Amino acid sequence: MRRGVPTIREVAEAAGVSISTVSNVLYGKQGYYSPETAERVWQAVKNLGYRPNHIARSLARRRTFTVGVVVEQQLGNVSHNLYFGIMLDGILQGATDSDYQVKIIRVRPDNPEQAIGHIEDGSVDGVVLAALLADSPLIEHMEQSHVPSVVAGSIPPHTKLPCVDVDDTAGMYQAVKWLTQLGHWRIGIILGDLRHWSARRRESAYLMALRDASIEPNPAWRYEGNYILEGGEAGARYLLNTHPRPTAIVCCNDTMAMGALRAIHERGIRVPEEVSLVGFDDAPASAYTSPPLTTVRQPVFDIGLRAAEMLVQQIERGKRCEHNLLFPAELVVRNTVAPPRD
Amino acid sequence: MRRGVPTIREVAEAAGVSISTVSNVLYGKQGYYSPETAERVWQAVKNLGYRPNHIARSLARRRTFTVGVVVEQQLGNVSHNLYFGIMLDGILQGATDSDYQVKIIRVRPDNPEQAIGHIEDGSVDGVVLAALLADSPLIEHMEQSHVPSVVAGSIPPHTKLPCVDVDDTAGMYQAVKWLTQLGHWRIGIILGDLRHWSARRRESAYLMALRDASIEPNPAWRYEGNYILEGGEAGARYLLNTHPRPTAIVCCNDTMAMGALRAIHERGIRVPEEVSLVGFDDAPASAYTSPPLTTVRQPVFDIGLRAAEMLVQQIERGKRCEHNLLFPAELVVRNTVAPPRD
DNA sequence: CTGAAAGCGCTTACAG
């Protein structure tokens, strides 16, 4: 395996210098070598097709220049939602801009210890914890850990770790408040997976907005979803069977709103004339549903990007970033909301 | 950075044995140590919270137990399509099942050399090339490389590298043939990004199916798309403005079909009564469009999974796998296709 | 400006 790959030693021999010198010119250390030496070294590098071994370099420097992205292995994450892909893209951008590579660390629900092993085994300089579950032991672990971390796409209430996320409380509050101002008071909700902080926070914001409008929340209009299409569909079916049924339904992400839309169509109910619908995320597809979905936008790519940047800073400055970063949510008005008819 | 992390030396001291012995018990080498020794070592490991350093281990063994996933940084990949997320999930599964970690290697169109550097710098034992562009220098490079690789989600015509993908030629052929059998002959196509082999192959299959039905392809009914929503929308707008317009439109992926659906609705044209529509992928959302999308299913997760498995085998057996793996495509009939009316 | 040497934290023959 990997036979015949040239090492720094062979470069040194070919250039007729020591390996220290090769290393120095590779690093461009000013004042450590003459121009002629550099020239010979670069020639040898080129002739041999030499590339520094990243592993050896990492061991010697005790820095790997790679960050880990830790993500739960489960529904609603990678495979069922563009959310994770977009965030990963942002993280990739932020990391590679600083010349870090990225490794995926997947945590299996039944075996978080394995993930911890991969975080602590020296193979990454830091990790971004992506949309972790509320009961994940990872966050408590990372608070004690020597390896730097930042939390992205979720804000555990009491953590000391730096977090970057959307202000979903404000976003959801605004959306529900707007519905109430339009005259809706029978407002149903299809919740996200409540193991996520985001889902819990969005429910709280919904309740707060109702209370502030002096509307008593009706438990019959509350459905526990899971952030995926099927959950949205089932949720809408359920809500549409309540009596009286809601005049508006808020979904805690757009994927569920798409599922809900299908169930609503199936019943022959018109959106927004007979029922209003609002989502959360502003996923790419949300402008393409019919009718186009009114939703709350969050900057998922930027969340990933900034999380990676904060992590890199933390790694390089050697101390923890003290502030959280909360992006504002933005209400995106399209065509699924209208005042109630009755 | 990472101060205070215990090393094998400290474990050895705590257990009162040599580091070789520690290493041997860690590896469980039969017959290399007494039960009592093992006991003392494990105690020390536990007390100190020792974890073997993965980098040091990699250097010593010249094996990193990590595979790279190389993916183009660009539209239509990660952020715009669930395709990549699902494939990544499959790769993750396949890799972690064999205790490999995975690193993302992103190739920037303007700088493929950088990606090659990350492949060849010893930080991965092998790579899966995910949905590479046809003109990517990566595949030619990997054919010469010492590092094992498998191509996933694309089949470059003449490569010696093992490939795993769907048989999209058969899938597309079947779909178009079916349309012709229903009586369609004005069949438009919204192509994928033609820099992908998949897009080219699907076009060929479309043409082949037309020819086999003695239908002359009309260049006016051919639109070059890009695998994303906007392209599908623009493509449908274009096709609906041709005279006469197609009675059926085939989209080279579901994401574009969703875009097309929107443009069609916007024009007040009914699907499938006035125009039939077929997609490709069977993305999760495709059962949720209205009407639900008829499409060609490909097993994206399994493509990723098997690609990773083949790669691991190649790494461990030390020799290249000789056969490609072509999953059958399956026509999924939902509600967007009907016989033409005229 | 240059190079010998120690060291990064492991593994792996090898000798005993």
Next chain:
DNA sequence: CTGAAAGCGCTTACAG
């Protein structure tokens, strides 16, 4: 069964 030693491919003071 056990340990001293060499080695993996680099980097980094340090002496000259």
